[in-house]
Amino acid sequence: xxxxxxxxxxxxxxxxxxxxxxxxxxxxxxxxxxxxxxxxxxxxxxxxxxxxxxxxxxxxxxxxxxxxxxxxxxxxxxxxxxxxxxxxxxxxxxxxxxxxxxxxxxxxxxxxxxxxxxxxxxxxxxxxxxxxxxxxxxxxxxxxxxxxxxxxxxxxxxxxxxxxxxxxxxxxxxxxxxxxxxxxxxxxxxxxxxxxxxxxxxxxxxxxxxxxxxxxxxxxxxxxxxxxxxxxxxxxxxxxxxxxxxxxxxxxxxxxxxxxxxxxxxxxxxxxxxxxxxxxxxxxxxxxxxxxxxxxxxxxxxxxxxxxxxxxxxxxxxxxxxxxxxxxxxxxxxxxxxxxxxxxxxxxxxxxxxxxxxxxxxxxxxxxxxxxxxxxxxxxxxxxxxxxxxxxxxxxxxxxxxxxxxxxxxxxxxxxxxxxxxx
Amino acid sequence: xxxxxxxxxxxxxxxxxxxxxxxxxxxxxxxxxxxxxxxxxxxxxxxxxxxxxxxxxxxxxxxxxxxxxxxxxxxxxxxxxxxxxxxxxxxxxxxxxxxxxxxxxxxxxxxxxxxxxxxxxxxxxxxxxxxxxxxxxxxxxxxxxxxxxxxxxxxxxxxxxxxx
Numbered sequence: 001x002x003x004x005x006x007x008x009x010x011x012x013x014x015x016x017x018x019x020x021x022x023x024x025x026x027x028x029x030x031x032x033x034x035x036x037x038x039x040x041x042x043x044x045x046x047x048x049x050x051x052x053x054x055x056x057x058x059x060x061x062x063x064x065x066x067x068x069x070x071x072x073x074x075x076x077x078x079x080x081x082x083x084x085x086x087x088x089x090x091x092x093x094x095x096x097x098x099x100x101x102x103x104x105x106x107x108x109x110x111x112x113x114x115x116x117x118x119x120x121x122x123x124x125x126x127x128x129x130x131x132x133x134x135x136x137x138x139x140x141x142x143x144x145x146x147x148x149x150x151x152x153x154x155x156x157x158x159x160x161x162x163x164x165x166x167x168x169x170x171x172x173x174x175x176x177x178x179x180x181x182x183x184x185x186x187x188x189x190x191x192x193x194x195x196x197x198x199x200x201x202x203x204x205x206x207x208x209x210x211x212x213x214x215x216x217x218x219x220x221x222x223x224x225x226x227x228x229x230x231x232x233x234x235x236x237x238x239x240x241x242x243x244x245x246x247x248x249x250x251x252x253x254x255x256x257x258x259x260x261x262x263x264x265x266x267x268x269x270x271x272x273x274x275x276x277x278x279x280x281x282x283x284x285x286x287x288x289x290x291x292x293x294x295x296x297x298x299x300x301x302x303x304x305x306x307x308x309x310x311x312x313x314x315x316x317x318x319x320x321x322x323x324x325x326x327x328x329x330x331x332x333x334x335x336x337x338x339x340x341x342x343x344x345x346x347x348x349x350x351x352x353x354x355x356x357x358x359x360x361x362x363x364x365x366x367x368x369x370x371x372x373x374x375x376x377x378x379x380x381x382x383x384x385x386x387x388x389x390x391x392x393x394x395x396x397x398x399x400x401x402x403x404x405x406x407x408x409x410x411x412x413x414x415x416x417x418x419x420x421x422x423x
Numbered sequence: 424x425x426x427x428x429x430x431x432x433x434x435x436x437x438x439x440x441x442x443x444x445x446x447x448x449x450x451x452x453x454x455x456x457x458x459x460x461x462x463x464x465x466x467x468x469x470x471x472x473x474x475x476x477x478x479x480x481x482x483x484x485x486x487x488x489x490x491x492x493x494x495x496x497x498x499x500x501x502x503x504x505x506x507x508x509x510x511x512x513x514x515x516x517x518x519x520x521x522x523x524x525x526x527x528x529x530x531x532x533x534x535x536x537x538x539x540x541x542x543x544x545x546x547x548x549x550x551x552x553x554x555x556x557x558x559x560x561x562x563x564x565x566x567x568x569x570x571x572x573x574x575x576x577x578x579x580x581x582x583x584x585x586x587x
Contacts, residue, residue: 090498
């Protein structure tokens with residue numbers, strides 16, 4: 001049974017779709033905290049880093065295709081207000097994004113691919129899809145990452161490289177700090193088996209350097225489907241370039257993803273070194289290892305106050321076309337520290353390789369239905385007709401005789417009776 | 424197919440998001456009426472720390488007069504400063520205005536909307552400096568659209584701000 005069918009049945013059974021829709025509507029009246037203007041000025045860094053992390057996950061296979069498209073839907077202008085030095089402004093935080101990867105088979109082992117990732121995020125006094133209102137306190141910026149990839153199946157290796165553009169479309173000088181208008185970065189990704197390296201550079205100096213060890217064995221990429229190998233950890237360490245004053249103040253973020261149970265239950269923990277220590281943790285449950293559907297509970301340390309009250313607890317539900325999050329780590333990081341409100345994202349995300357489908361970061365492909373249950377009417381009729389033809393016989397004089405099946409009306413003498421009645 | 428239909432419904436539903444400008448105001452058209460017996464010199468939006476001032480109503484409003492309507496992009500909750508020419512009953516407040524930490528002054532200005540103390544702050548050096556300002560400061564919620572603010576004075580000598 002496919003996930004879609006499974007989900008469909010689940011929804012039908014419980015009427016969950018209506019509940020989700022109502023929840024999304026209720027988001028408008030939730031008690032939300034306004035997002036700080038400072039978080040918007042840091043949005044570019046966040047977008048670029050997330051896009052490269054996404055690309056890293058897709059490059060685990062490096063062939064086939066991947067699409068991820070979506071936008072957040074926050075229906076009320078009081079849901080994600082903006083906190084500036086003057087007070088609290090009514091309006092909308094938004095995030096529109098897509099990520100597309102496609103590849104061509106060059107020969108039996110080589111795959112050549114093209115990828116493009118785009119995010120447009122910010123805050124404006126009106127919501128929009130393509131044409132912003134450009135309010136006097138708006139902040140709109142975008143990041144575009146694109147590049148080419150080459151994968152060699154024989155050596156199980158991928159190389160990808162490209163450019164990354166960060167563009168500040170509009171930032172009101174009244175409430176936001178000064179930012180660079182447009183920035184151009186280079187990025188490169190190299191993978192050999194489970195080891196990968198990724199870097200992004202600005203004018204010859206690195207911005208991020210990431211080393212990944214994806215030790216977990218994945219059936220999707222030809223690994224084991226069960227056993228101890230699937231319980232090996234996925235580790236990555238990212239060095240971020242940071243300046244404090246004129247000095248380098250680089251830090252390392254260590255990310256550890258661990259399969260806890262049959263590749264459907266995962267823990268994901270993040271630490272910052274050398275200073276900040278624990279950053280976030282999440283427990284993720286995917287009903288199917290293909291990760292089309294996911295549930296997560298997460299907590300993030302915000303570095304705003306001391307002790308346990310600094311932790312923000314939340315969760316999210318992801319069901320193929322819609323993602324609902326409340327205080328989740330992802331929303332906190334990607335929606336400018338949004339918290340205290342339900343954030344709905346309308347989205348679609350699927351990966352495909354070798355005729356199999358899967359979600360981002362999945363370990364196994366989605367189980368596909370191989371039997372065709374629906375009846376092809378044309379085929380059916382044709383075969384039926386052929387069967388009937390087979391019953392053709394010849395009479396003693398050699399003429400064809402068709403034996404008709406079905407309803408036959410025979411009433412000898414009926415005509416005579418009716419004519420008599422006419423007189 | 425049923426799932427696809429649900430998805431298309433969701434998309435269509437959320438596409439209405441870009442129509443919000445039809446029913447949501449993103450600016451406030453403000454008019455101020457002065458029902459006090461002193462002249463209002465202007466109305467500004469000020470930042471939390473008082474370092475940034477964004478003028479809104481720039482004209483002075485004589486007692487009993489109304490200002491012109493001025494449209495600005497302020498929709499939400501902001502800190503408003505209304506400057507007066509003078510305030511007759513501010514004797515007690517003068518002491519406060521001499522405190523060097525101006526935050527004390529502001530805390531007094533943050534009382535309930537119906538009883539805003541008018542403070543006098545010395546903008547020059549020392550309490551007897553010349554450039555002194557008399558103003559009331561409070562947080563007001565602007566819903567957008569056309570808003571009419573009435574400034575008056577209650578029997579205790581406090582300034583009263585009410586939207587009408």
